[in-house]
Structure formats: structure tokens, C-alpha cells
Amino acid sequence: MSFSFRNVRYFIAVAEAESITGATQTLNISQSVITEAIKTLEAELGVSLFQRHARGMVLTHAGHQFLRHAHEILAVVRNAQQALSARPDAMAGQLNLGVTGLMSGYFLPYLLDRFRRTFPKIDVRLVEDQRGFLEHLLVNGELDLAIVLASNVENRLALEVEVLQETPWRVWLPSNHSLLELGSINLNEIANEAMIMLKLDELDDNTSAFWRAAGLNPKVAMRTQSVEAVRSLVATGAGLSILPEMLYRPWSLDGDRLEMRAIQQEMPVLEIGVAWRRGSKLSEAAQHFLIVAREFARSHRRQSL
Template identity: 45%
Template sequence: MNITFRQIRYFIAVAEARSVSAGSTAVGISQSAVTDAIRTLEFETGVKLFYRHPKGVTLTREGHKFLRHARSIIGAVADLAGGVGHEQATATGSVRIGVTPVVTGYFLSDILSRFRRMFPQITVTIVEDKRDYIEHLLVGGEIDLAVLIVSNLVQTAAIDYEVLLRSDCRAWLAPWHPLSEVDVLSLSDLENEPVIALALDEMEGLIEGIWSKFSHPPQIAYRTSSMEGVRSLVGTGAGITILPQLVYRPWSLDGDRIIAKRPREALPTVDIGVAWRRLTRHSEPATLFMEAVQEQRR
């Protein structure tokens, strides 16, 4: 297989911009060169990476898998270019990190992978629980740091944080839903639709807050703590949902397609961040972990 680093960079740019023209602008290369690179990648891998449509491109299921590997490659090369020196490689100790379920599933793995490559002698212990309990552990000094949804923090007088990712919300629909042809949805278009509620990591509260803009609550058709359950139900037309773009995937496990539409209204964002107890003096491993997640954000 003959794949170059340059082709991988172009692929990531197009995937993130959802457009060949915007991706070529992002990397400062002609559109034809980016198009040739994508075609070469598809030939070399033997799979279709993008669906082409008049408004741009969308990743296929295989494209999503390739994107994850591509980002890992870019991260590894960045580590080498940054010169992972002797001092980093020999740093020792341990750090305890609190996380919430959505963070574990959609944000944590790349951070941990990069940190372990940089600091193989530091032991990372992950504690996963609900947001309120992670806050309790953080304030009590039982964990060093937390990576969680910081837009929902309660004990803000005792906790400092830095936002790492801000994710907009989208309406998820089956591709054959009557509203799938509408370019920009209004929440009023969805008011009488059956809703699939995700009871995970306070996402249900987010949806209820959005629907509180109306005079009556949403018609909850199903309530589940399974993200894949939400995808399957939406993909088979059992209802719609509103969730952050962070957790969007265009396929259910059974292969049912899901589309995400941007609502016309300004909706609350879901902010993922790293948090710590205020006025805490961090250990060296905790400081190095914070630096790693900040670099990941950049």
C-alpha cells in the first residue's frame, strides 16, 4: 500500500471541512491536487471514503474508520517532530483522572493514547462516574483532574476548568424522514415529532432545556441510556432526537443511515473541558497531563 503523509493531511482537511474546496483552502493546495490525493487513497485502501453530493462530501462508514487512524498517525508524527526527549520519556509517577461516560466514549481515547506515548512511565488511573460524583471526588482531592462536560458544572466556586471542545447541537433524523429535505430546520418543525431521549451524562436534561422553549414538553417515544440504541431508533424512523455533534455518527450498528440537521435557532453547546480543584498545586504527572490535553486541543 503506497499512502503518503501528504495524502493523509489532505484527507483530514476535507473530512473536517466536509468540502473538497474548503479542505483545499485549509491546506493551501489546489482543489485538483486534493481531489487526486483522495482518489489515490480510495484506490490504495480499496474502499469509498466519501459520499459526494452537491453541497460537499460526507464520510462513509469506512471513511470514519480511516479518519480515526489518520488522526492517530498525525498525532504520532507531531510527537516525533516535537522531540519527545529523555526527560519526558523518563517522567514517573501516577495521575488519577475522573471522566463521565460521554467523554470516555467520544473524547478520551486519543488523549490517553498520545499521553502514554509521550510519558510511558506515568500510570494513569481512570475513574468513570456521573458528573455530580466526579465533582465530589475532585473537590475532595480524591482525583487530580477531571475531563467532563463543564457546561453543567455545579460546584464552580471550588472548581476551575478550561474548555477543550465546544460541540453544537443537531437534530438527528432518518434520511427518508419528510423533514430531511429541509435545508435549515426550525425547532417548531420538530414540535410534534416523537423524541428519542438519551438518559446518559445529563443529555436528557439538555434536550428538556431545549424543548422548554415551547408551550408543551416533547413527546418522548423512547428513553434509553444507550447511544447505539438512540442511533438504531432514529435510523429506523422511531423518532428524532437532538444531540451534540460530538456524538454524531451517520450509521447505526445495524447499518441504518442517520442525518444531522442544524436547527435555525441558537441552541446550547455541550462543552468538554479539563477541570481541577481551585488553588490546587498539581503534581508533575497531573501538570504533564494538563499540558497534553491542551496540546491536543490546539
């Protein structure tokens, strides 16, 4: 079904004037044009919108129903026009944005750069902390939004969460490891290998859960909060690691090479997303940030295809 915005406006004018003649005076348009518009709209909707009588026109039951939606259509279009007419570089305000340690290093920088270039006068105030504390700040209204691992958010009753990006888990191995000849690796094949666990953003809790689900106990050689430490330790043969693909780089800081392989077991993808307090009215700055974040995520998905 497709109908014109102009015909919706004509319908509202006739409904309010209760006559074609009254609508012509409001719209300053000929009677025949309005009559044809109403006929076209009724044909497209498949219902009669008016009952015609000698003194004018009154809405049918279907007409009353459509009138409510017609006003909503006008309001949406007006809001869109106002939003498009506003210059992003002139918009001012403040955005209180929370971010976890992992997100501040691997998702936030380019997203924040795009937002600041689009809305240079919006003051972005960043708070980096653990996911649980950021949830507390969101619920208390101290943060507008927070970028977190959406799959780990706990307070779903109080928070809205929108997933922006998904990344699969991978096994990281040194470049001379014998399992590299395989296209994918079963957890059973690395159960006796030394494992390097990343504690950042609860990733060690996620990977521990994967091992438990497989009925295996990993041989943990080290737990660290540094992604660069994991890269160096894996590249130099100190152990293997299971980490999200988005963190992977083929070289350590010292130039040692490492590889990654898919995991045969079915594992939930890691979700990166933005959270805010459920039921709260987002500030204009927060709404604009959400729009930029969605477009940023879509562009990343297109690049990865």
C-alpha cells in the same frame, strides 16, 4: 516592545553590584558591552533604570519595579529550560483521572492514547462516574483532574474548569424523513415527532431545557443511556433525537443510515473540558496531562476547519 534576555541578565548584575565595574567581574564581560546593554534596555523601556554617581549606580523607582519583573523573567526561563531538558519517556508518577460515561467513549480514548505514548511511565488510574460524584472526588482531593461536560459543572466556587472543545447541537433524523430537504430545522417543526432522549451525562436534562425555553413539550418515545440505541432507533424511524454533533455517525450498527440537520433556534454549544480543585497545586503528571489535552483539542479544531 522587544528586548533581549541577555540585556535583562546584565541589568540584574549591575543592580546587584551597584556598578558597571562590579557587574563586569560577575559576568566576565567588558564594561562597554554592559554599558551599551543598559542604554539599549532603557531606550526600549522608555525609562531611566539607574541614577549614575561617582561611586557607582543606584536603581531609580522604575529600576526597582523592573528588577522584580526581571527576576521573574529569569525564573520563567529557567523553569522552561528545565522542563524542556527533561525526557517525557523517563518521567514517572501517578495521575488520578475522573471521566464521565460519555467522555470515556467519545473524547478520552485518543487523548489518553496520545498521553500514554508521550509519558509511558506515568500510571494513569481512571474513575468513571457521574459528573456530580466526580466533582465530589475532585473537591476531596481524591482525583487530580476530571474530563466532564464543562457546561454542566455546578461547583464553580471550588473547581477550576478549562474548556477544551465545543460542539453544537443537531437534530438526528432517518434518511427518508421529509424534513431533510431543509437546511436547518425549527423545533416547532418537530414538536409532534416522537423523540428519543439520551440520558447519558445529563444530556436529557439539557435537551429538556431547550424544549422548555421554546415553550414546547416534546413527545418522548424513549429514554436510553445507549448512543448506539439512539442511532438505531432514529435510523429505523422510531423517532428523532437532539444530540451533540460530536456523537453523530451516519450509520447504525446494523448499517441503517441516519442524517443530521442544524437547529434554527439559538442554542448554547456543549462544552467539553477538564476540571480540578481550585487553588490546588497540580502534580507534575496532571500538569503534563493538561498540556497534552490542550494540544489534542487544538489539533481537533484544526482538523474540523
